[in-house]
Amino acid sequence: MEDDKRTVRAVGRALDVLLCFTGKSDWGLSEIANQVGLHKSTVHRLLATLEDRGFVIRDEGTEKYRLGLRVLELSSSQSRPNDPSVVLLPEMERLRDQLGETVSLYVRDRTERVRIQAVQSEQAIRRVAPVGARLPLSVGASSKVLLAFAEPSVQSAALADPAWPQTLDKETYARQLDDIVDSGYSTSFEEREPGAAAVAAPIFNRAGKLVAALAVSGPSNRLTPEVMHNQAAFIMEAARRMGALLG
Amino acid sequence: MEDDKRTVRAVGRALDVLLCFTGKSDWGLSEIANQVGLHKSTVHRLLATLEDRGFVIRDEGTEKYRLGLRVLELSSSQSRPNDPSVVLLPEMERLRDQLGETVSLYVRDRTERVRIQAVQSEQAIRRVAPVGARLPLSVGASSKVLLAFAEPSVQSAALADPAWPQTLDKETYARQLDDIVDSGYSTSFEEREPGAAAVAAPIFNRAGKLVAALAVSGPSNRLTPEVMHNQAAFIMEAARRMGALLG
DNA sequence: AACACAGTTTCATAGAGTGAAACGAGGGAC
DNA sequence: GTCCCTCGTTTCACTCTATGAAACTGTGTT
Numbered sequence: 169m170e171d172d173k174r175t176v177r178a179v180g181r182a183l184d185v186l187l188c189f190t191g192k193s194d195w196g197l198s199e200i201a202n203q204v205g206l207h208k209s210t211v212h213r214l215l216a217t218l219e220d221r222g223f224v225i226r227d228e229g230t231e232k233y234r235l236g237l238r239v240l241e242l243s244s245s246q247s248r249p250n251d252p253s254v255v256l257l258p259e260m261e262r263l264r265d266q267l268g269e270t271v272s273l274y275v276r277d278r279t280e281r282v283r284i285q286a287v288q289s290e291q292a293i294r295r296v297a298p299v300g301a302r303l304p305l306s307v308g309a310s311s312k313v314l315l316a317f318a319e320p321s322v323q324s325a326a327l328a329d330p331a332w333p334q335t336l337d338k339e340t341y342a343r344q345l346d347d348i349v350d351s352g353y354s355t356s357f358e359e360r361e362p363g364a365a366a367v368a369a370p371i372f373n374r375a376g377k378l379v380a381a382l383a384v385s386g387p388s389n390r391l392t393p394e395v396m397h398n399q400a401a402f403i404m405e406a407a408r409r410m411g412a413l414l415g
Numbered sequence: 416m417e418d419d420k421r422t423v424r425a426v427g428r429a430l431d432v433l434l435c436f437t438g439k440s441d442w443g444l445s446e447i448a449n450q451v452g453l454h455k456s457t458v459h460r461l462l463a464t465l466e467d468r469g470f471v472i473r474d475e476g477t478e479k480y481r482l483g484l485r486v487l488e489l490s491s492s493q494s495r496p497n498d499p500s501v502v503l504l505p506e507m508e509r510l511r512d513q514l515g516e517t518v519s520l521y522v523r524d525r526t527e528r529v530r531i532q533a534v535q536s537e538q539a540i541r542r543v544a545p546v547g548a549r550l551p552l553s554v555g556a557s558s559k560v561l562l563a564f565a566e567p568s569v570q571s572a573a574l575a576d577p578a579w580p581q582t583l584d585k586e587t588y589a590r591q592l593d594d595i596v597d598s599g600y601s602t603s604f605e606e607r608e609p610g611a612a613a614v615a616a617p618i619f620n621r622a623g624k625l626v627a628a629l630a631v632s633g634p635s636n637r638l639t640p641e642v643m644h645n646q647a648a649f650i651m652e653a654a655r656r657m658g659a660l661l662g
Numbered sequence: 663a664a665c666a667c668a669g670t671t672t673c674a675t676a677g678a679g680t681g682a683a684a685c686g687a688g689g690g691a692c
Numbered sequence: 693g694t695c696c697c698t699c700g701t702t703t704c705a706c707t708c709t710a711t712g713a714a715a716c717t718g719t720g721t722t
Contacts, residue, residue, distance in 0.1 A: 174671090175464040176710065178679065179429040183468040187485070190492040197700060207681050212701070217422040221430040222524060231700080235493045237522070237529045237549075238434070243490035244547025245437040246482045275484070277469060282484045300491025302484075421702090423679070425710060444669060454712050459670070478669080 181206060182214045186223060190302075194232040252371075252380055253285040253299075256410045260287050260382075263406045267399055269386040270295035274303075274310040274368075275379065276322070279329040281305050281314055284380070295364060295385045306333055309356040309368035310381040316348040317370045317378045353400045358388050365391035367399055369407040373414040382407045428453060429461045433470060437549075441479040499618075499627055500532040500546075503657045507534050507629075510653045514646055516633040517542040521550075521557040521615075522626065523569070526576040528552050528561055531627070542611060542632045553580055556603040556615035557628040563595040564617045564625045600647045605635050612638035614646055616654040620661040629654045 184204050188195055195203075201211040215233060218224045222238035247254060256273060264271045264287045273285040281304075286297040305311045305326050315323055323345075327338065348354045353369045366385035373379050384403055385391070391399075431451050435442055442450075448458040462480060465471045469485035494501060503520060511518045511534045520532040528551075533544040552558045552573050562570055570592075574585065595601045600616045613632035620626050631650055632638070638646075 174460060175467050176425050176429065176460050178423050178425045178709080179461060179464040180468065182423065182426040182429070183464070183470060186489065187468070190488055193492070193495050198698080208700075209681060209683095209702080210679080213421060213423050213679080214426060217426040217430070220422055221427065221434070223430060235489065237524045237531070237547075239486070239490045239493055240531065240547045241437055241529065241549050242433065242482065242547075243486045244545055245440070246486055248440050277484045282488065284484070284487065298491055300484075300487045300489075302488050425678080445667080455669075456671080456712060456714095457710080460710080 178214070181210070182218060185211060185214050186218060189224075189233075189235045193234055194227065194230065195234075196232055200233070250415055252410075252414060255413050256371075256380075257285060257287070259406060259410050259413070260285065263382075263384070263403070264289065266402060267384055269384050269391065270297050272297045272310070272383045272385060274314065274381045274383060276305065276314045276318065277302070279305050279326045279331065281308075281311055281381070289386060291386075293387050293390075295387070297385070303360070304331065304333075305329075306336060307356065307360040309354045309359075309366040309385075310383040312345060312348055312354040312356070313368040313370050313381040313383075314378070316345040316354065317372075351400075352404050355393065355396045355400075357391075357393060357396075363388050365396065367391070367396045367403055369400070369404045371407045371414070372411045374412070379411075379414060382410065425461070428457070429465060432458060432461050433465060436471075436480075436482045440481055441474065441477065442481075443479055447480070497662055499657075499661060502660050503618075503627075504532060504534070506653060506657050506660070507532065510629075510631070510650070511536065513649060514631055516631050516638065517544050519544045519557070519630045519632060521561065521628045521630060523552065523561045523565065524549070526552050526573045526578065528555075528558055528628070536633060538633075540634050540637075542634070544632070550607070551578065551580075552576075553583060554603065554607045556601045556606075556613040556632075557630040559592060559595055559601040559603070560615040560617050560628040560630075561625070563592040563601065564619075598647075599651050602640065602643045602647075604638075604640060604643075610635050612643065614638070614643045614650055616647070616651045618654045618661070619658045621659070626658075626661060629657065 181204065185200055188200055188203055197212055197215065198208055201208045204211065215224060219226065222236045224233050225236040226232070227234050253273060260271045260273065268289060268291060270289040271287050272283050274281045275284050280302050283297060283299055283301045286299050288294055288296065305315060315326060326332065353367060355367050357365045364385060365388040366383050368381045368383040370378055371380045371382055382403060384399060428451065432447055435447055435450055444459055444462065445455055448455045451458065462471060466473065469483045471480050472483040473479070474481050500520060507518045507520065515536060515538060517536040518534050519530050521528045522531055527549050530544060530546055530548045530550070533546050535541055535543065552562060562573060573579065600614060602612070602614050604612045611632060612635040613630050615628045615630040617625055618627045618629055629650060631646060
C-alpha cells in the first residue's frame, strides 16, 4: 500500500495478467478478468498490449490466450556465465547417480523459493521436479535450509509475510532452524507433500554467502528418516564441492 | 499507429524495458532510459513495478538491474504436453548423431523466427545454437523454408515488414522460394553468418499445416554445397517422421 | 573542494487509462 | 427456426493516473 505510488498500476495489472499463465496455459478473456478482478475491457487492452509485444499469443482454433515466444527468448537470455544452474549441473547429476534419487537446486526469491535446476531420478517411482517451480519458504527441507542459514533480516521478513502459515508455532520452528545450523543439513518427511521426503544442505560461495539449497527428494517409503540421515553426509559433501565451483 | 489506441502505453513501455534484457543481462537505470528513449523517472517507476512482481531484480553489489526468477517460472510453465520442442527432441538427437552436426528447430513468430529447440554437435568445431534466439525471417535456410511453405498472407506480411532488408531483390527471392517448394528443402551458405552453412526442411503436422523448420547447421568448410545436398534426403526423412509425432 | 554522474523523489498538469454500457458474434437449448 | 446466454470487441465521458521537468541525494572522480 505504501510503495504503490512508486509503481505503475497499469503495468502491475498487466504483469498480474501475465502471471495467470503459471499453472494453466490456456485462458479466455473473461476468465482472466475474473481471476485478476478487473473489467473485461481493461483486461482486453492489457492483453492486446502483451500480444503486441509477443508475450502472449492467441491459439488459432480455440481463441484462447497462451504464452508467446518472447517468454522463451527472455528466459534463455537470463542465464549468465557461471550461473549456478548450469555450473552445478554436472555435480547434481553425479549426486543423483550416487543416491539414485531426484536432485533439486533451490534459491530464495524474497519470501519464496524457486527450483532453478533439477535432475530426475531414473527409478520407476521418482520425484518429478519441474524447473522454475515456486514454492513456499515455510515448509520443506530446502525451505528450512534457506532460512536457517539466512541473515536475521531475511528470517523476520519471511515470518512477517502474510503467506506464512499461522498454524506453525514460531518457537518450535526457530528451535528447528537452530538444530539445522548445528547439524548442517535439514530433512522433511511428508511435510509439504504427502508421500514425499527430502534432505537438503546449504551451498555457500567462496565468500561464505548462502546462495542455494541442494536437495535430494523421493518417495517417503524409500527416504525413511534413517536413510536420509545416512545420505546427509554425502549431500553436505556435494554441497561443499559445489560451493567451490561458484564465484 | 492504428492499434495504439487498443493498447496501454505504460504497459508497452514496461515490456520494452523488459526486452532490453535480451542480449545484455546487466543494465543501469539511465542506460535503459537512454535505450528505450524515456525519461529516467519514468523508467524508474516502470522498473519498480517490474521489480515488485519479481520480473527484475537488482544485483546486490553493483546496483544494476537484471532479470528476475519470475521469467524462469513463466517459461517453464510455457511448455505444454505434446509441445514440439520436447516431443521432437529425441528425433533431433538421432539426426545429430547421424550427421554429426548441430540440429535446430525453428518456428515462425510473426515476421521473425525463433529457435525453440537445439542439440549441439559434439565435434570440436561446431555451431552453437542457443534456444530462444530470435532471428530475421529473411535470410538463413530455415527462414526460407518457413516462408516458402507458408500461406501467401504470411509471405506478403513478411516482405512488407520494415525490418525486411531492402537489398534483397524480391523477384529473385520469390523464385528461390519456388525452388524450395519443388525440392522440399533449403540451403544457406554463409548467408546470415560468415563461416556458417545450413540445410533446412519443413515439418508439417498431420493436418498438413507447417509448424516448424528443421535445420542442420555447421561450419561452411564442412557443410559444403555437395555435402548439404547429400544430407538433404536424411533431413527431409527426419522431418517427415517428426511431423507424424505431432498432433 | 568542486564536479560529474547515477539513482531517487516531488509535483503540477495533461491526457491516458478506466469501466459502464452498448454492440456483435457464435453456440446451445428447446 | 427463435430465444437466450456468454464471450469478445468497441465506444465514450470522466477521473485519476502516468508523465517528465526539476530538485534532491549520494557516490566516486578529478
